[in-house]
Amino acid sequence: MYTYNIAVIGGGAAGVIAAIRASEFNKNIILIEKNASIGVKILLTGAGRCNITNIADIETFVEKFRNQGKFLRTAFHRFSNQALMDFFESKGLKLKSERQGRVFPSTDNARSVIETLQKCLKESEIDILYNSTLLNIIKKDDLFEMALPNSEKVYAKKVIFATGGVSYPETGSTGDGLRIANRLGHAIIPLKAALVPLRTKEAWVNDLKGIALENIRIVFLIDGKKITSDVGELMFTHFGVSGPLVLDLSGKVVEFLSKKKEVKLIIDLKPGLDTAKLEIRLLRDVESMGTAKLLTVMEGLLPKRMARVFLRVANVNPDREANQVTRNERHIIMRMLKAFPLTIEAPLSMKHGMVTNGGISTEEINPRTMESKVISGLYFAGEIIDGAAPSGGYNLQQAFSTGFLAGEEAAKCVR
Ligand SMILES: Cc1cc2nc3c(=O)[nH]c(=O)nc-3n(C[C@H](O)[C@H](O)[C@H](O)COP(=O)(O)OP(=O)(O)OC[C@H]3O[C@@H](n4cnc5c(N)ncnc54)[C@H](O)[C@@H]3O)c2cc1C
Numbered sequence: 001m002y003t004y005n006i007a008v009i010g011g012g013a014a015g016v017i018a019a020i021r022a023s024e025f026n027k028n029i030i031l032i033e034k035n036a037s038i039g040v041k042i043l044l045t046g047a048g049r050c051n052i053t054n055i056a057d058i059e060t061f062v063e064k065f066r067n068q069g070k071f072l073r074t075a076f077h078r079f080s081n082q083a084l085m086d087f088f089e090s091k092g093l094k095l096k097s098e099r100q101g102r103v104f105p106s107t108d109n110a111r112s113v114i115e116t117l118q119k120c121l122k123e124s125e126i127d128i129l130y131n132s133t134l135l136n137i138i139k140k141d142d143l144f145e146m147a148l149p150n151s152e153k154v155y156a157k158k159v160i161f162a163t164g165g166v167s168y169p170e171t172g173s174t175g176d177g178l179r180i181a182n183r184l185g186h187a188i189i190p191l192k193a194a195l196v197p198l199r200t201k202e203a204w205v206n207d208l209k210g211i212a213l214e215n216i217r218i219v220f221l222i223d224g225k226k227i228t229s230d231v232g233e234l235m236f237t238h239f240g241v242s243g244p245l246v247l248d249l250s251g252k253v254v255e256f257l258s259k260k261k262e263v264k265l266i267i268d269l270k271p272g273l274d275t276a277k278l279e280i281r282l283l284r285d286v287e288s289m290g291t292a293k294l295l296t297v298m299e300g301l302l303p304k305r306m307a308r309v310f311l312r313v314a315n316v317n318p319d320r321e322a323n324q325v326t327r328n329e330r331h332i333i334m335r336m337l338k339a340f341p342l343t344i345e346a347p348l349s350m351k352h353g354m355v356t357n358g359g360i361s362t363e364e365i366n367p368r369t370m371e372s373k374v375i376s377g378l379y380f381a382g383e384i385i386d387g388a389a390p391s392g393g394y395n396l397q398q399a400f401s402t403g404f405l406a407g408e409e410a411a412k413c414v415r
Contacts, residue, residue, distance in 0.1 A: 014382025068387030165356025193353025
């Protein structure tokens with residue numbers, strides 16, 4: 001019976017770096033991946049450009065993961081964003097940072113990240129089993145027995161679970177590792193989509209689909225109280241709202257939606273103008289446009305396609321002559337420009353989330369080693385672990401940092 005020192009399950013960011021790091025201490029490592037290639041999800045990241053990490057300091061990374069940040073501190077220190085960038089640069093992949101500190105490969109192509117990782121795997125002489133799905137795992141004495149399809153078995157002294165969450169299941173992340181770990185006795189924090197588009201009650205958003213609003217402020221409210229707010233870019237879709245701003249704030253919104261609360265979304269379409277300035281601008285516009293239609297005035301203030309929908313929602317006649325617009329109508333328009341209202345019904349389903357929140361409870365993982373507190377010799381890395389951060393490269397860094405730490409610690413402990 002052949003026994004590997006370490007088996008890594010899952011060839012995403014976390015699993016690949018875990019295998020590479022482990023191989024620096026120890027040979028005789030196997031990587032088991034259900035797809036025909038590593039990093040299928042990496043290809044989708046950063047809209048195909050892969051936002052690998054962020055130049056923020058480590059404390060910012062910790063904060064981004066909110067309640068789970070403290071758990072990740074050791075991993076972020078052990079393999080920091082700088083160490084990750086140095087790693088890729090030392091392997092010949094040039095990087096660049098963009099707005100909000102987001103780091104991308106200079107190629108602007110996620111494939112170059114995968115090619116770099118593939119090269120490292122090859123140099124590390126790691127055995128790779130592609131198209132192999134781990135079905136189950138049992139621990140007998142100090143050995144893990146892993147069941148693969150066709151009654152195939154693989155044995156290893158240490159196992160690293162890096163099978164991801166349940167978002168975008170077509171990439172291979174279907175929650176297998178969570179189910180298997182649960183059978184082994186691990187508690188699973190209920191799964192929720194993070195960074196997820198939101199469905200609105202108002203079906204008329206369909207008329208706005210494809211419109212992107214830049215530099216607007218959004219506020220999510222419950223019973224009139226703000227729960228979260230920020231400035232950025234929102235995109236209308238046929239079902240509701242998406243875009244970086246919505247995705248980043250969605251975690252908080254999902255939390256409240258799951259408590260069956262009604263969440264209002266208010267869009268300030270003109271955050272740069274206070275009400276007084278907006279009133280002057282609107283008055284000037286309607287007066288100077290004379291007999292032109294109000295719709296034409298609004299087309300100067302909003303994306304063209306949005307103007308008609310806006311007036312319909314405001315219940316103001318778009319064909320009224322600009323100089324006939326009443327004071328009351330002007331006030332309605334102004335109120336709507338500062339607080340365009342929508343009602344959030346639900347997040348899209350978990351599989352449409354960019355990241356899965358929830359997963360293996362961090363209470364049951366040693367933060368210094370990533371080893372399970374339930375089953376010795378079993379380690380976790382990446383998105384399978386509870387917690388999620390907003391967009392900006394933080395989630396991939398979490399996968400790389402925890403993978404690196406798990407790989408190193410598992411390898412050091414092999415006897
Ligand atoms: C559209 C999209 C865009 C994103 N953009 C960014 C971004 O720009 N920056 C960022 O930081 N984060 C981004 N993320 C999040 C980021 O991709 C994830 O946080 C990260 O890839 C998680 O890595 P992982 O290795 O833990 O899991 P995964 O990448 O999900 O890898 C898990 C691997 O395990 C394999 N596997 C699963 N079950 C089994 C099994 N039973 N047997 C064998 N293999 C198995 C899967 O096939 C998969 O290859 C994005 C996510 C999505 C969906």
